[in-house]
Structures are given as structure tokens and as C-alpha cells.
Amino acid sequence: MKEMRNLLAEHPFFESLSPTHLDLVAGCGKNVVFEAGRQIFREGEPAEYFYIIRHGKVAIDVYAPGLGNMSIQTLGEGEVLGWSWLVPPYEWRFDARAVELTRAVALDGNCLRGKCEGDNALGFQLLKKFSQVMAQRLEATRMQLLDMYGTSMKGGGRKLS
Amino acid sequence: MIAAADPMVPNLHRIQKVTQETSDTFTLALAPSCGRKCPAFRPGQFNMLYVFGVGEVPISISGDPATPETLVHTTRAVGAVTAAMKKMRPGDQLGVRGPYGTEWPVAEAHDRDVVIVAGGIGLAPLRPALYSLLNHRERYGRVVLLYGTRSPEDILYRTEIQKWRSQFDLDVHVTVDRATGKWRGNVGVVTSLIPKAPFDPYHATAFVCGPEIMMRYTILALLKRGVEKDSIHLSMERNMKCAVGFCGHCQIGPLFVCRDGPVFGYPRLEKLLDKREL
Ligand SMILES: Cc1cc2nc3c(=O)[nH]c(=O)nc-3n(C[C@H](O)[C@H](O)[C@H](O)COP(=O)(O)OP(=O)(O)OC[C@H]3O[C@@H](n4cnc5c(N)ncnc54)[C@H](O)[C@@H]3O)c2cc1C
Ligand code: FES
Numbered sequence: 001m002k003e004m005r006n007l008l009a010e011h012p013f014f015e016s017l018s019p020t021h022l023d024l025v026a027g028c029g030k031n032v033v034f035e036a037g038r039q040i041f042r043e044g045e046p047a048e049y050f051y052i053i054r055h056g057k058v059a060i061d062v063y064a065p066g067l068g069n070m071s072i073q074t075l076g077e078g079e080v081l082g083w084s085w086l087v088p089p090y091e092w093r094f095d096a097r098a099v100e101l102t103r104a105v106a107l108d109g110n111c112l113r114g115k116c117e118g119d120n121a122l123g124f125q126l127l128k129k130f131s132q133v134m135a136q137r138l139e140a141t142r143m144q145l146l147d148m149y150g151t152s153m154k155g156g157g158r159k160l161s
Numbered sequence: 162m163i164a165a166a167d168p169m170v171p172n173l174h175r176i177q178k179v180t181q182e183t184s185d186t187f188t189l190a191l192a193p194s195c196g197r198k199c200p201a202f203r204p205g206q207f208n209m210l211y212v213f214g215v216g217e218v219p220i221s222i223s224g225d226p227a228t229p230e231t232l233v234h235t236t237r238a239v240g241a242v243t244a245a246m247k248k249m250r251p252g253d254q255l256g257v258r259g260p261y262g263t264e265w266p267v268a269e270a271h272d273r274d275v276v277i278v279a280g281g282i283g284l285a286p287l288r289p290a291l292y293s294l295l296n297h298r299e300r301y302g303r304v305v306l307l308y309g310t311r312s313p314e315d316i317l318y319r320t321e322i323q324k325w326r327s328q329f330d331l332d333v334h335v336t337v338d339r340a341t342g343k344w345r346g347n348v349g350v351v352t353s354l355i356p357k358a359p360f361d362p363y364h365a366t367a368f369v370c371g372p373e374i375m376m377r378y379t380i381l382a383l384l385k386r387g388v389e390k391d392s393i394h395l396s397m398e399r400n401m402k403c404a405v406g407f408c409g410h411c412q413i414g415p416l417f418v419c420r421d422g423p424v425f426g427y428p429r430l431e432k433l434l435d436k437r438e439l
Contacts, residue, residue: 059348071340071348078357099345139378143350144338148372149281149311 004029007105011052012078013129021122028111034058034098040081041092047084049106053077056102061095072144073137074099083130085109168405171211171256172197174232176249182235182317186282187247188223191232194254199229203264204289205396205424209404210234211256215245219401219419221286222260227296232257235285235317261404263424265290266394270366274302276358276388278379280309280351280371284317286396286423287370291325298330305332305360309351309375312337313344332359351375355382362387370396377434380427393427 005026008014014022032051034040040051040058051058058081059071072094075081081104084092090109116123173194180188193199202222211217224233238247249255267290275294279287294304306325310316316335326333334354336347347354351371365388369379376395383393399411399418406420414433416422421429 057345057347068341071344074336074346074348076347076357140350140353143352143374143378146374147311147338148374149309149315149338 004031004105007031007054008052011054011105013052013080013133017125021119021125024115024119024122025107025112025126028108028115029105030108032104032106034102034104036098036100038098040096040098042095043092045092047082047090047092048109050080050082050085050109051104051106053079053081054103054105056104057099058102059097059099061097063095069095073140080130080133083134085112086127086130168258169403171209171217171258174255174257176251176253176255177231178251179249182319183315185239185247186235186237186315186317188233188235189246189249189255190224191234191255191257192230193257199232200260201229202226202260202289204267204293205265205286206260206262207286207404207423208232208234208257208259208261209401210236210242210246211258212242212245212249213254213256216242217256217258218242218246219261219398219404221396221423223285223288225292225296226289227292235282235288237282258404261419263422265293265368265396265424266366267293270294271300272302273392274305274360274365276305276307276355276360276365276367276383278307278309278351278355278367278369278371278383280375280379281311281315282317283369283371283375283396284308287368288318290368295331302364303332303360304330305358306334307351307354307358308333308335309354309371310335310337311339313340313342313346334358350378352378352382355379355386363389365392367393368396369393373397373434380434390428390431391426394424395427395430396423397425397430398423 005022008026009022053075055077058075060073061069061071064070081096174191175194176189177192178190182188204226207219207221209217210220220234220236223235236243236246238244277287294301325331336349336351336354340348367383367388369376397418401419402408402410404419406417411418
């Protein structure tokens with residue numbers, strides 16, 4: 001438990017979380033390891049956990065008919081995988097796969113939701129942190145949608161062919 | 162008295178070699194047709210390349226400034242002139258005027274870390290700066306290349322990037338917007354590499370080139386990391402005609418990209434970059 005708390009305290013995502021809240025969160029965590037190529041979760045499955053990546057690399061994939069699995073983002077050390085545990089219906093929106101050997105802390109969403117109900121200040125702290133993650137991902141997705149490298153350098157161009 | 166050469170008259174050059182970099186991007190190695198010497202150039206400068214009967218376009222020099230004997234340009238086919246250029250083969254002739262414009266301030270970066278952020282074809286104008294840094298590697302702190310492109314198939318200078326990656330004195334991080342198949346590298350926008358890239362933001366100089374929208378977000382990420390405004394330099398693009406400050410075609414606010422740029426310190430562009438349709 002103490003070790004889990006220390007692991008979380010070192011992770012940038014939990015920076016600024018109070019010691020009491022860290023203790024509460026640590027109670028919902030366990031260490032996990034995914035070998036390269038291992039599927040971590042699939043779209044539509046219940047989102048029971050989220051993951052704090054300690055080492056390694058995880059790809060977020062979507063299945064596109066005709067193209068197969070397409071990676072739209074990779075996450076690495078110091079980053080957080082998954083926010084679906086926080087938003088009903090608590091189901092994964094994408095697939096996640098370990099690209100390299102990945103070590104992470106899995107945090108039980110059900111357990112955390114319970115603790116957030118009991119301690120609204122913790123709920124607010126976590127919500128703030130996850131909204132930041134979601135905002136960053138939204139901004140990145142928008143830039144990807146612009147397909148900016150496909151246009152001319154000025155950005156107003158059109159690709160031939 | 163010898164009359165000064167007319168800056169609007171191109172010199173004939175012959176294509177020595179064509180390298181297909183990706184499906185739409187190619188590199189031409191050129192040499193002057195009449196045995197003249199190619200003029201020296203500084204990293205970041207560009208030439209006007211004239212495809213006879215089609216038109217003239219500004220293209221950055223992408224070769225090594227230490228070996229100016231061969232003139233190297235990497236071009237992406239986007240329209241009439243560049244598509245015609247893509248069809249050219251060794252032995253064909255092109256007109257060349259230049260070199261023009263300002264340079265990446267590599268000398269100002271002595272004793273500092275250097276972070277190079279390139280998006281798509283933006284790696285081409287930055288390659289001469291990288292060559293210069295590597296030719297005098299001992300003068301700089303950490304040198305980091307962050308390169309974003311659309312997909313693994315769109316990565317330019319693939320073999321060279323692999324070579325740079327295996328060097329211990331250069332940190333290379335490549336990311337793509339999307340990938341299928343066997344890609345084991347990073348996926349995500351190039352700005353996502355900035356927070357974790359190994360450089361000291363308080364003693365770093367940044368060179369940035371790519372689509373304007375990518376440069377805007379890159380600047381935000383660099384400033385957030387702590388890089389000073391004065392230490393950020395960008396290369397800008399505008400359509401050009403004369404390339405020597407006569408016609409005003411390339412104007413951004415009060416600046417002429419051909420004469421005052423294409424490489425600018427960020428403070429000069431700060432107010433102009435956010436304006437729409439400049
Ligand atoms: C200083 C400078 C350096 C450049 N370096 C390179 C380089 O190293 N490699 C490279 O591939 N390209 C470079 N460019 C861009 C290149 O000049 C244009 O892609 C080229 O002029 C397009 O000409 P075209 O006749 O093929 O296309 P056009 O038929 O003129 O246009 C095709 C499409 O591209 C857009 N477009 C054309 N020119 C530009 C431009 N300059 N900026 C933004 N959009 C444009 C048009 O809006 C149109 O939608 C550079 C431009 C500048 C100003
Ligand atoms: S292109 Fe004529 S002034 Fe710049």
C-alpha cells in the first residue's frame with residue numbers, strides 16, 4: 001500500500017494531490033505489466049480501470065473498415081490511459097494495445113467512483129485533472145483532423161492527386 | 162565595366178539525380194550547366210526554380226552548406242509547377258535564381274541546446290541547419306530533432322533519419338498523425354513531443370518549420386516549456402514572384418518574406434501570426 005502510494009506520488013499526473021487523497025487513490029491501485037503486443041482493452045468493453053503508465057508505450061487504435069486497425073495516438077511514461085471509467089456508460093471508446101513492454105498502475109474505476117462520492121473534494125481534484133487530459137486530447141485530435149501536413153506549408157493549400 | 166547580373170535572370174542548371182522521397186515528394190540534385198560554380202548558401206535560404214514553359218517557384222535549399230557544389234532541393238508536388246518538376250529526369254534543365262533570404266541563426270545558438278521542430282515538408286528547409294550543427298557538433302549543447310508527419314509513408318529522408326537516430330550526439334523523435342500496420346514509433350501531433358524532449362528550455366534555441374497552424378501550436382508548447390520568445394525562429398511561406406523585394410507579392414503585414422525572411426525571429430511575427438488572412 002505504502003509502495004503504491006509512493007509510486008503514484010512520483011507520477012506527474014498526481015502532482016499536487018494531497019497526501020490524504022493520495023492514500024485514498026492508492027487503495028484502488030494495483031501494479032500491472034503488459035507484454036509488447038498485448039491488448040489492454042477493446043472498444044465496447046466495460047471500462048473498469050484507468051492506467052497510469054510508468055514505463056513503455058501504448059497505442060490507442062480504432063478499427064476502420066477497409067484499413068484495419070489504425071493507431072491514432074501513443075501514450076508513454078508519465079501519461080494516463082483512459083477516461084471512460086469516469087463517464088457513463090463506462091465503456092471503452094477505443095482499443096488500447098501495448099507497443100512495448102509496459103508497466104503501469106491500474107486504478108479501479110468502480111472503487112475510485114465510490115471514494116469520490118464519499119469525498120467530493122477528491123472527486124473535484126480528479127475531475128480537474130481528467131478534464132485537462134481530455135482537453136489536451138481534444139486539441140490534438142483537432143490538429144490531426146486538420147490533416148495539416150497534407151496541405152501546403154502555409155496551410156491553405158490543396159494536395160494534388 | 163562589367164554590368165551587374167540581372168537578379169531576375171535564371172542560370173541554367175542540369176538535374177544530376179532524382180530521389181523519390183515519398184509518393185509526392187522528391188529531391189533534385191542540380192549542377193550549373195555551364196561549369197560555373199554554385200554560389201555558397203546559408204541554411205534556411207531558398208532559390209527560385211524555373212520550369213521552362215510552366216513557371217517559377219521558391220524552394221528552400223535542402224543540402225549541406227559545407228558542400229555547395231551540388232544544389233539540393235526537396236519539393237512536394239502540389240500544383241502546376243511542382244507537378245511538372247516531379248516529372249523531370251536526370252539530364253533535364255531548370256532555371257535557378259538565388260540564393261535568397263535570411264538564414265537559421267546557427268551561430269547565435271553556440272553553447273546552447275538546439276531544438277528543431279519540423280512538420281511535413283518543413284524538414285527540408287531545416288536539413289541544412291541540422292547539417293551545420295552536426296558539422297560543428299562540439300559548439301552546441303544537446304541537439305534535438307522533433308519531426309511530425311502525416312503517416313509513416315510520408316517520412317522524408319528515411320535512411321538519413323535512421324542514421325541520425327543511431328548517433329549518440331543527436332536526439333531524434335518522430336511522430337505521425339496516424340499509422341496502420343507495423344509502425345512501433347510515436348503517434349500524435351508533433352507538439353506532444355515538446356514537453357518531454359531532452360533539452361534545457363532556459364538555454365535552448367528553437368528552429369521551427371511546417372504548416373503555419375503547426376508552428377502556432379509549437380510556439381505555444383515551447384513557450385509553455387519555458388523557451389524564451391527571442392530564442393524561437395520560424396520559416397514562413399508566401400507566394401512569390403520576384404523574390405528580391407520588388408513586387409510585394411510575399412507581404413505579411415509590413416514584412417516581405419523574400420527579403421526580410423523566410424527565417425524570422427518569433428518576436429517579429431508574434432502580432433502577425435494570429436491575424437487571419439494576412
Ligand atoms: C521561401 C519558401 C520556401 C519554400 N520551400 C519549399 C520547399 O523546400 N519544398 C516545397 O515543396 N515547397 C516549398 N515552398 C512552397 C512552394 O513554393 C509551393 O508549393 C509552390 O510555389 C507551389 O507552386 P505550384 O505551381 O506547384 O502550385 P500552385 O498551382 O501555385 O498551387 C497549388 C496549391 O498550393 C498552394 N500554394 C502555392 N504556393 C504556395 C505557397 N508558397 N505557400 C502556400 N501555399 C501555396 C496554392 O494555394 C494551391 O492551392 C516554399 C515556399 C517559400 C515561399
Ligand atoms: S516576392 Fe516580390 S517582394 Fe517578395
